[in-house]
Amino acid sequence: MAVLPIRKFPDPLLKSPTRNVLKLDDQIKRLIQAMIATMRHYPHCVGLAAPQVGSEYRIAVMDVSGHPKAEKPHGLLVLINPIVMEYGPREKVGREGCMSVPDFTGNVPRAMKLRLRAFDQTGSPQDWTLRGFEAVVAQHEIDHLDGLLFLDRVERVGSDVFRRKTYR
Ligand code: NI
Numbered sequence: 249m250a251v252l253p254i255r256k257f258p259d260p261l262l263k264s265p266t267r268n269v270l271k272l273d274d275q276i277k278r279l280i281q282a283m284i285a286t287m288r289h290y291p292h293c294v295g296l297a298a299p300q301v302g303s304e305y306r307i308a309v310m311d312v313s314g315h316p317k318a319e320k321p322h323g324l325l326v327l328i329n330p331i332v333m334e335y336g337p338r339e340k341v342g343r344e345g346c347m348s349v350p351d352f353t354g355n356v357p358r359a360m361k362l363r364l365r366a367f368d369q370t371g372s373p374q375d376w377t378l379r380g381f382e383a384v385v386a387q388h389e390i391d392h393l394d395g396l397l398f399l400d401r402v403e404r405v406g407s408d409v410f411r412r413k414t415y416r
Contacts, residue, residue, distance in 0.1 A: 249285035252301040257349045257397060261299050266306040266393045268329045272371040276305065280326055280369055283309045293347060295385045297392030300348050306330070308389035310382075317381035325376065326369035330390055333375070336361025342384060344398045345412070355408040356401045358384045 255261055269276055279298065287296040287309055295310035308327045312318040338360045345353045362383040368374050378386050388398060402408035 249281055251289045252282050252286045254286075254347045255300055255302055257399070259348070261302060261304070262348055262392070262397060263395045264299065264304065265395045266299060266304050268306050269367070272328070272367070272369075276307070276328075277369075279303055279305065280307060280309065280328075283307065284324070284326075287311065290347065295389045296347070297389045299392055299395075306393050308386075308393060310385050310389055312382045312385055315381060319380050319382075321382050322376065322378070325386075327364070327386070327389070328367040328369070328371075330364050330366035330386075330393070332362060332364050332387075332390060334363040335359040336379075336383070343410075344384070344388060346388070346398055348392075349397060349399060351412055352399070353410050353412060354398045354402045356388075356398050357403070358387050360384075362386055364390070 283296050283301060286301060287293045294312045294315055297308040298305045306329050311324045312321045313323050336359050339357050340360050341355050341357045343353050344356045360380060360383060362378045364386060365375050
């Protein structure tokens with residue numbers, strides 16, 4: 249499976265809202281498989297949204313298994329037309345990076361619990377409750393689907409955005 253090129257800021261596609269998938273046809277299934285392959289290709293990549301690979305569909309893939317910050321992760325999650333049903337009350341600020349913003353990281357406040365609804369890769373509707381790091385990743389990916397980057401979520405660009413010194 250081919251690894252797809254990653255769109256980088258300031259590519260305008262990253263700022264555009266996506267459109268819902270209406271039919272899980274072969275084109276969409278191939279896109280999902282290519283997104284999974286692309287995510288897996290990069291050892292530290294825990295999530296990828298369709299606009300990052302040049303697609304306008306509301307699809308994200310994520311997998312935080314094996315990440316040191318992950319507690320009880322769900323494994324591979326394919327989120328088609330995801331919507332957040334509920335944010336947990338507790339927020340925490342954490343450092344985020346993004347393959348589409350390779351030169352910077354940022355301190356971003358996120359809910360520590362999330363209930364979301366999406367179709368899975370078989371087209372079945374699912375409700376997931378995610379916690380901790382997995383919830384943070386889901387919020388980051390759903391932001392991509394709404395045309396938002398972590399840079400749009402930091403409280404103060406002057407003090408909450410950092411130039412990367414090392415690349416993992
Ligand atoms: Ni990202």
